[in-house]
Amino acid sequence: MNTFTLPIRLQGMHASPYTRKVLGVLRYRRIPYRFIIGQPGLFADTGHVDTELLPVAKPSLLPTFYQQDEAGNERAFTDSTPILEQLDQSSPGRSVHPTDPALNFINYLLEDYADEWLTRCMFHFRWSHDADIEKAGTLLPLLTSPSLAESMLEGFKADFSQRQISRLFVVGSDKVTAPVIEGSYIRFLQLMDAHLQQHAFLMGARPGSSDFAAFGQLTCLTHFDPTPMALSLEHGPRTYAWTERAEDLCGYEVEEGDWLDSRNLPDSLMALLKEVARTHMPQLLANGKALQAGEKTFETTIDGLPWTQPSFPYQGKCLLWIRERYNKLEGDDQKVVHNILATAGLLPLVKD
Ligand SMILES: N[C@@H](CCC(=O)N[C@@H](CS)C(=O)NCC(=O)O)C(=O)O
Numbered sequence: 001m002n003t004f005t006l007p008i009r010l011q012g013m014h015a016s017p018y019t020r021k022v023l024g025v026l027r028y029r030r031i032p033y034r035f036i037i038g039q040p041g042l043f044a045d046t047g048h049v050d051t052e053l054l055p056v057a058k059p060s061l062l063p064t065f066y067q068q069d070e071a072g073n074e075r076a077f078t079d080s081t082p083i084l085e086q087l088d089q090s091s092p093g094r095s096v097h098p099t100d101p102a103l104n105f106i107n108y109l110l111e112d113y114a115d116e117w118l119t120r121c122m123f124h125f126r127w128s129h130d131a132d133i134e135k136a137g138t139l140l141p142l143l144t145s146p147s148l149a150e151s152m153l154e155g156f157k158a159d160f161s162q163r164q165i166s167r168l169f170v171v172g173s174d175k176v177t178a179p180v181i182e183g184s185y186i187r188f189l190q191l192m193d194a195h196l197q198q199h200a201f202l203m204g205a206r207p208g209s210s211d212f213a214a215f216g217q218l219t220c221l222t223h224f225d226p227t228p229m230a231l232s233l234e235h236g237p238r239t240y241a242w243t244e245r246a247e248d249l250c251g252y253e254v255e256e257g258d259w260l261d262s263r264n265l266p267d268s269l270m271a272l273l274k275e276v277a278r279t280h281m282p283q284l285l286a287n288g289k290a291l292q293a294g295e296k297t298f299e300t301t302i303d304g305l306p307w308t309q310p311s312f313p314y315q316g317k318c319l320l321w322i323r324e325r326y327n328k329l330e331g332d333d334q335k336v337v338h339n340i341l342a343t344a345g346l347l348p349l350v351k352d
Helices: 017-028 080-090 101-128 130-144 150-165 178-196 209-221 226-235 237-246 267-278 280-292 313-328 331-344
Strands: 008-012 033-037 064-068 074-077 297-302 305-310
Touching: 008 017, 017 033, 017 080, 017 101, 017 209, 080 101, 080 209, 101 130, 101 150, 101 178, 101 209, 101 226, 101 267, 101 280, 101 313, 101 331, 130 150, 130 226, 178 226, 178 237, 178 267, 178 305, 209 226, 209 237, 226 237, 267 280, 267 331, 280 297, 280 305, 280 313
Parallel strands: 008 033
Antiparallel strands: 008 064, 064 074, 297 305
16 A cells, blocks of 8 residues: 655646545645646646656546655556545544444445446536637636647647547437436535535534535536536525535534434435435436446446447546445445335435
């Protein structure tokens, strides 16, 4: 296992939901860090950091974390979920992983939903609606370098926007699935708002990694892209306000007893889990089956509409990891989780 030395070094971009997820955690956890703005391997106005000396991870994703090995060589890592778990080893205290194994499983499931489903909402809105394409197309290159010459900006804007729009099918976004994706986002806003009326965070009176995963996607959905931002003001004003506040929770004091009680989860969290069963679960299961059969695409029905997309190996792993974690739960914890999943309609996720 990798261990991190302080300050943690990472590279990412403000418009990247996973970058914002981990920055939110580092601030909340009061872990010192050095944030390098940029896209590994590409030109960026990094603020005088010589990024040529930094290795590029495979696949190269945002955010990228760096460490030096014993020989002094730089090493690059990606994937926010396991990295946040590793940070518990190197920097104890104010963990974003509930101590109760049953609640920790629910936290993991909601983290996966935010990372893998809400990100579809994010990518869909950003690259499907004219106003959103226009804003992201202009600002993403400028977030890489605000001093970019006007003559270069137009070229970057056109190339980058076209590349992203051409990749909408990768997340299953098309004219048929657009109402499914947009409807699921509106329901998420409403369910999150209902939960926030009683609880400060998804995980109770203290935030879990699922909170920061949702926060990361929401920095784009409620605070950057105009179409989902307008929807959040209409359907989820508390979620909008919550996202603003979650950016920096370093002054928020927490105690062990602040986590939710997994033996008595609030109805508002159960309603969110039912939403996971409605959208994220069917595509995880259909994707898993297609991968097992060696099929390059999969078809399923989500919310009564056909859903077709290329099979996605990473999400195949997500399903296996959920199952592995469920199987590792012991005794009463597994029973508690079993009952929660059964009530939410999520049992097929852990049992074939
Ligand atoms: N599972 C990864 C996902 C990271 C990810 O997908 N990052 C996106 C940016 S938000 C990326 O780097 N995509 C590469 C690209 O668009 O070329 C995590 O949790 O960190």
